[in-house]
Amino acid sequence: MASKRQFRVWRGDENGGDLQDFAVEVNEGEVVLDIVHRLQATETPDLAVRWNCKAGKCGSCSMEINGMPKLACMTRMSSFAEDETITITPLRTFPVMRDLVTDVSFNYEKARETPSFAPPAGVAPGDYRMQQVDVERSQEFRKCIECFLCQNTCHVVRDHEENKEAFSGPRFFIRAAELDMHPLDAKTDRKEYAQAEQGLGFCNITKCCTEVCPEHIKITDNAIIPMKERVVDRRYDPIVWLGSKIFRRTS
């Protein structure tokens, strides 16, 4: 079943690099990460790549495959035509470290700036009570595997280094939304914060982030739009603002 297929793999570092051509054996059922591993085991032992789980669970193996941001471990070779050359490049939005590995520290910095969960006062560990329907909205966002493909895709930062400072990106909008929708989170200004500090206003709802999310999180519809809408409501209507906290279930 094995056949030789054509690959172009970007190799280099922050000082530059180029696409190198390889003809690599491909077997039935293989994914792009298998091919990268085969290259490591044969021609290029020092080819740099990140991976861990090989099952779409850890979000390590993000790269661009024929220009599309993807998880290499979930991109099957059978999704390409037999004679198609497959081009593998590092994520474009983050600085290259080496070969297919980029410096994703932008994301860790934004994570560190996003206010954490605020536990409700006076509720002892073991006494948290929440209904399944109420946790499900936040749970959708907690499926995030931090592959940062959405961050990589969003046009606000993709070719605009200058926006990075003020813009946290879709991954951290869903984090803010997750906490906003958390039935017991004690902080009441998640939306205002997203607007004022995370740069939610830069987002013009193109939905590109949602399209690339391997966890199929509806980033735009379920997080960004509700966060935007309610920021507007609250600004003009103090009653709505109060109500949204008071009527949240606590038992």
Add this chain to the structure above:
Amino acid sequence: MTELQRFQYDVVVIGAGGAGLRAAIEARMAGKKTAIISKSLFGKAHTVMAEGGAAAAMGNVNSNDNWQVHFRDTMRGGKFLNHFRMAELHAKEAPERIWELETYGALFDRTADGKISQRNFGGHEYPRLAHVGDRTGLELIRTLQQKIVSLQQEDFAATGDYEANLRVFHETTITELLLTDGKIAGAFGYVRESGEFLLFETPAVVLATGGIGKSYKVTSNSWEYTGDGHALALRAGATLVNMEFLQFHPTGMVWPPSVKGILVTESVRGDGGILKNSEGKRFMFDYVPDVFREKYAETPEEADRWYKDADNNRRPPELLPRDEVARAINSEVKAGRGTKAGGVYLDIASRLPAEEIRKRLPSMYHQFKELADVDITAEPMEVGPTCHYVMGGVEVDPDSTQSRVPGLFAAGEVSGGMHGSNRLGGNSLSDLLVFGKRAGEHAAAYADSNGPSTVAQSDVDAAIAGALAPFTNDGENPYALQHELQLVMNDLVGIIRTEAELAEAITRLAAIRERVSRVQATGGRRYNPGWHLALDLRNMLVVSECTAMAALERKESRGGHTREDHPEMAAEWRKVNLICGLDGEKVTLNPQPLPPLPPELLNLFEKSELKKYMTAQELEGHGG
């Protein structure tokens, strides 16, 4: 001159999985300046892959559950080879550790009355696993990661520096522990990105490096699982216990070949999935061993009733402990009743409505759809055993988690004793939390009265030379050598073992040892996976030697150690731990008596049950 960055810490935690993060949280909360080091990015450690859940006797679903029942199940699962004290602490403290996660922001699935929901799993008498769908490990690691961030935010508010008291050094690998006067004094390693070297001077090191599964060809484990912590401990003078016991998870994917070994969560069976051979027979009823006979259903009808009415029916045999199920699948395949790809069928499609399957097992649905083109709501999965978890690990004091080396602590999969000869599903995630916390607490207390530490320059120079050696070696490509090692372990030290094969394995490993010392890295020092593997190989090798030697020595079959030539469980062997150490380069193996169960724990069991495991003399302490 090779550049070296130096750091001073009170506590250095090696590993950023559940155990490491929980330890670091505790050490930082005790006021200690703490570093966390991990080979991968922050949030990507193996724990992220755990699916099914975390076992804790909270009694939310069945109020009969309590720590005593959990303790009993754990000891049974481990065939009474567990260190009783670890199993006891684990069963007692797991609920608090889970509840604590909610105060960090975790969102577990809920019961109808709003508590944390709990699911059934193999070997657990009651529904006991706190879970979030089938991505519990992700929830656990993200929660701990976010708690770390929140502590860093507190430090930022107080000092203007996020990293004042708690810093994560990710994509950094420790290659040596350094001692001064027989005590821990530091840890040495390299940064993957730059290839630069780091020295952490510290009185206390917590090992939380996880397992060793990458020494096997078919495994659910990632590249990180090269037994680094096990090997670091050995080289520092600590000891390993239970290394012959490896858990082969019964259900790994078998097709397509490139994903062979990837895990299919036990929750599939916990939620009703059944195993069938190629003749369509539900075969597990033929494999219930005597020690478990009373607890498991004899007919499919009874087994099916159990899902609705667990109090009046016995459990389906698909939910036997993992070692039993893995051996059963192995036997079916060997007897020619396997699938073409060498597995058996795991069927959930005919058991639950499609909607329900997608809801309860979303990531399994996704995994099979994307990787195998199989729709698990419509067709059965093909599964077979995969190397999954090492019960063996660093021998520690149960209460403090300290090893034989002062200042060296270990928690999580890298430590040994807790699970005996076989771990129950779900008992790892709770183990990480219980003993991670203890490790952090005791490492912090130890640092109070020890340190600051200094490391001898000659030791640092030796560590640098060792790390750079592959660049000047003229031996083989590390990938080829790793592949060979994996085959030896897979074929000769696998699920079913024999004296002749184990002896051959030891001979072959000795030959590999010589080649490992000459393995060559090409390219430069920056993010060079070939170099990294070259350094990992010596760890994989020494740990494999421990496993093979202990497996040859233990002449019985128990849990994750099955000897075709000694198929019975032997009460005399239950009293023995095999302890691996290192004498220079040579692995040593010594028997050591297991501490006896104190009467109050012994009395938690019926005498008739203990008789299946223990000698008459041991039962004298039993009250009933």
